[in-house]
Amino acid sequence: MVATTMGAERAETRWFYVGMAAVFAVIAFGGFIPTYWSKVATGTFGGAPILHIHGLIFFTWTLFYLVQTSLVAVGRTYDHRNWGLAGIALATAMCFTVVLAAINSIKVAETIGMGDQARQFSIVSLSAVVLFAGLFGTAIANNRRADVHKRLMLLAMIPLMQAASARVFMVLLAPPGAVGPPPVQVTIAPSIFVNLLVIAAMVYDWRTRGRPHPVYVWGGAAVLLQEIVPLVFAGTAGWMAIATWVESLAG
Numbered sequence: 220m221v222a223t224t225m226g227a228e229r230a231e232t233r234w235f236y237v238g239m240a241a242v243f244a245v246i247a248f249g250g251f252i253p254t255y256w257s258k259v260a261t262g263t264f265g266g267a268p269i270l271h272i273h274g275l276i277f278f279t280w281t282l283f284y285l286v287q288t289s290l291v292a293v294g295r296t297y298d299h300r301n302w303g304l305a306g307i308a309l310a311t312a313m314c315f316t317v318v319l320a321a322i323n324s325i326k327v328a329e330t331i332g333m334g335d336q337a338r339q340f341s342i343v344s345l346s347a348v349v350l351f352a353g354l355f356g357t358a359i360a361n362n363r364r365a366d367v368h369k370r371l372m373l374l375a376m377i378p379l380m381q382a383a384s385a386r387v388f389m390v391l392l393a394p395p396g397a398v399g400p401p402p403v404q405v406t407i408a409p410s411i412f413v414n415l416l417v418i419a420a421m422v423y424d425w426r427t428r429g430r431p432h433p434v435y436v437w438g439g440a441a442v443l444l445q446e447i448v449p450l451v452f453a454g455t456a457g458w459m460a461i462a463t464w465v466e467s468l469a470g
Contacts, residue, residue, distance in 0.1 A: 233292040235423055236369055240285040242416070243376050247281040250383025253390045267323050273316040277379065280309050284376060291369075303362065310355050317348040322469045324400065325462070333399035338462035339453040340400040345465065347378035350445040354438065370434040373420055377413050377442050385409040403453040410446040417442060 248256070255274060258264035283306060290299040321341040328337030358371035388408050389401060417439045421431040452458045 232427060233288075236288045236373065237285070237292045239373055239416070239420065240281075240288040240376075243380060244281045244285050246380050247278055247383050250380075250386045254386045267327075269316065269319045269323050273320045276309065276312050276316055280313055281376075281379070283309060284372070288369075300362070303359070307359065310352075314348050314352055317344055318465060318468070321345055322466055325466050326469070328400055331399055335459070336402075337400040338459055338466070340403055341462050341465065342449045342453045342458055343403060343406055344382065345462075346445050346448050347381055350378045350441060351375050354441070366432065367434055370420070370432055371438065374417065374434070374438040374442060377417060378445060380413045380416065381406065381409050381446075384412050388412075403449045406446065406449060414439075414442070414446075 251274070255264060283302075287299055287302060287306065290296070290302070321344050325334060325337040325341060328334050354371050354375035358368050358375060361367040361371065385406060389405060417435065421435045421439065424431045424435060
């Protein structure tokens with residue numbers, strides 16, 4: 220009887236991660252409707268090709284994560300692991316496109332005299348991709364420890380949600396006629412929003428296992444730190460030197 224109950228709890232937990240993956244997919248798609256999808260549909264999006272590649276790879280990753288969690292939920296763990304290498308390749312491509320998209324944003328901003336503002340704001344996406352890479356890499360290293368792996372993968376999705384949720388806040392709150400990169404402070408509200416997803420996962424752990432898993436404690440702290448870093452360091456000489464070096468990678 221105890222074994223049956225534990226099995227039911229494990230099955231329920233698997234579907235919790237599928238549900239979270241579905242929420243991520245909705246945020247990733249819905250957040251970009253006003254600034255990307257609607258403009259692509261009407262032929263009014265004028266961004267560089269790298270932005271299309273970046274968006275395609277990121278949204279593909281979100282769907283891939285949903286499929287991977289679903290495979291585990293239905294007991295197809297073997298298939299889940301077999302697709303792991305594809306996930307590693309996709310995640311690697313994502314990291315490269317973040318850097319390329321940041322460089323593109325700086326180059327575009329320079330044409331309207333706002334290059335420094337773009338360099339400052341680039342800390343948001345570049346620090347987020349560093350956190351994603353760290354969490355994802357640690358998750359892969361712990362792929363045989365399901366309790367650690369699945370929580371790290373969930374946390375790795377959080378910095379990816381910041382950009383999508385930020386688009387909604389920017390559309391709703393940006394002053395009329397605003398152009399160029401926004402100030403780093405606009406990330407505060409989206410960060411609070413995505414942190415609710417971490418809290419939801421911790422609360423679920425509390426309900427099902429009596430306390431949040433340690434991964435959520437230190438991983439959640441890492442997420443919070445990544446959100447604070449841009450607010451503190453965006454305008455510093457150190458970050459501007461890093462941003463200028465990143466920009467130079469494009470020649």
